[in-house]
């Protein structure tokens with residue numbers, strides 16, 4: 001991915017870049033799909049009402065106004081929310097901790113665990129394999145959508161992971177000999193079971209987080225802090241209910 005050019009040389013937004021649009025609405029990046037569905041009640045408790053087309057995903061539009069004239073929403077792929085926020089295209093966003101672990105952007109601050117989108121990122125292998133294919137190995141072929149997390153996990157066990165990068169249907173990889181094991185998200189475990197796999201290790205537990213661009217937090221502190229507080233209050237209301 002080619003990063004936008006700016007003063008930092010690393011593609012991430014500087015205060016000067018963000019100041020250019022400091023009079024325009026703040027931008028909240030929301031993920032399409034399952035997190036958006038789970039987020040809808042939280043959003044409603046914050047009092048932020050995006051245009052109805054945004055939540056129903058019935059429109060091809062990607063940017064929406066909200067009940068707050070100072071806040072627009074962009075709807076992007078879950079995996080891209082962190083990138084939009086890290087590069088300052090969005091000031092604030094919601095994404096899974098799995099995505100944050102994978103990209104590890106230094107310019108993202110994650111002040112709130114929203115307690116939705118709960119799952120875990122795990123290693124799994126075919127049930128029929130008697131021994132863990134990682135046992136005694138210094139190299140292992142791993143199919144995953146999470147190359148950084150997988151490499152880091154196996155490196156901590158002195159195993160060099162050869163990554164087969166897939167974007168979905170990871171569960172097919174071991175039986176079709178693409179890889180010995182997979183690293184993927186697991187919730188109920190039904191996808192693993194349906195494809196003859198078993199979970200062998202949990203790498204991390206995952207929930208969705210509210211994330212903020214650190215530079216935006218410095219350049220528009222009152223507005224961003226107020227937004228964070230609205231989300232915090234929405235979570236507290238839920239706990240109290």
Ligand SMILES: Nc1ncnc2c1ncn2[C@@H]1O[C@H](COP(=O)(O)OP(=O)(O)OP(=O)(O)O)[C@@H](O)[C@H]1O
Pocket residue numbers: 032033034035077078079095096097098099117118119185186187188206207208
């Ligand atoms: N089975 C699951 N149960 C709970 N949360 C999940 C599950 N799978 C994924 N998640 C969480 O939801 C996020 C989005 O999931 P995923 O990447 O599968 O996207 P999606 O909702 O299927 O949409 P798309 O693949 O079209 O982007 C993940 O990053 C993770 O945090």
Ligand SMILES: O=P(O)(O)OC[C@H]1O[C@H](OP(=O)(O)OP(=O)(O)O)[C@H](O)[C@@H]1O
Pocket residue numbers: 167168169184185186187188189190191192
């Ligand atoms: O343990 P389970 O409850 O079965 O959930 C795990 C499945 O959920 C996710 O896939 P998703 O449904 O998002 O499909 P995708 O692979 O197309 O993203 C994940 O990649 C697993 O395949």
